[in-house]
Amino acid sequence: MIEESPRQHYTDKEKEEIFNKEFLPHINSMYNFGYRLTLDRDDAKDLVQDTYLKAYRFIESFQKGTNAKAWLFRILKNSFINDYRKKSKEPNKVDYQEVETYYNSEEVDRQITPDLRVEALKDMIGDEISNALNALDVDFRTVIILCDLEGFKYEEMAKILDIPIGTVRSRLHRARQLLKEKLSDYAKSMGYKNADV
C-alpha cells in the first residue's frame, strides 16, 4: 500500500510472525493516535481493532521489513476518515489554499513572535497542553501528532496523509502557530502578563 510494492506471498507462519513482530509493537502509538483523532477511548479501541484487522487482511500488500509503522498509521487514518469521520459530521474544512498563500507570503518573517514565555509553559503541569492539542482542528492536530509525538519525517507524513510534502510543511507551520495561540490564552488565564500573541 504505502510502498506500492508488488503483492507478497506469505505462509501462515510468516503472517503470524509479521503480525507479532512488526505490527503489534506499534499498538500503543496506534491507540494514542486513535484517541487523539476521535477524542474518545472506546472509539479509539474500535479504530485500532479495525486497523489491525485490515492490516492482517491486506498483509500481502505489506513488504516484510519495510516501514510497518507508517503503513499502519496510514490505514488507521483512512479508517478514521472513511468509517468514523463520516458519522460525526465535521462541517469546518480548513481552507488550505489560504494556508499555502500565507506560508509562502513575505508576511511570515514579519510575524510577531508570541511573547509566550518558556516559564509559563513549564507551569502548565495539568492538562493544558493536551487540551490545547485536542482543541485544534483534526487536520492540524494530525500533523502535530505525526511529527512531534511520533517523529515521522515529511516524506512519511506525505504518504500517510496522501498530501504533497509542501502541504505537510505548511500545515505543520500553521498548526504550530495555532497551538501557540491556544497556549498563550492559557498562560493569560493563569495570570501571566505579556502573553499576547
Add this chain to the structure above:
Amino acid sequence: MSQLSNPNPFMGASGTKPTCMQMLQFMLDNEVTAEQKEYFKNHMDGCMPCFKTYQLDMTIKELLKSKCCGGDAPIELVDQIRSQIAQKIS
C-alpha cells in the same frame, strides 16, 4: 558571490536564500542534516528572535511528547484483535 564565501546549507535548489522562519521550521520538524543544524546553531548566536522562538517552540514540542503520549492501549485489546483474526481465518 557571497554564496561561495558563506554557503548556507539551507539554500534551496532554486538558489533562494531561506528566511529565518523557514530554517526554524526545518529545525523544529527535525528535517535537517548535521550541517544545517550546525549552521542554525551558529545563526542563533546572532539572531535573538530565532533564539527565543526556537527555545519556546522546542519547549512546546518536548511538552507535547511528555504530556500527550501517555496511556498504553488497554491490555485486553491485543487479545480481542487476536480472537477476531482467529474467527476470520477459521
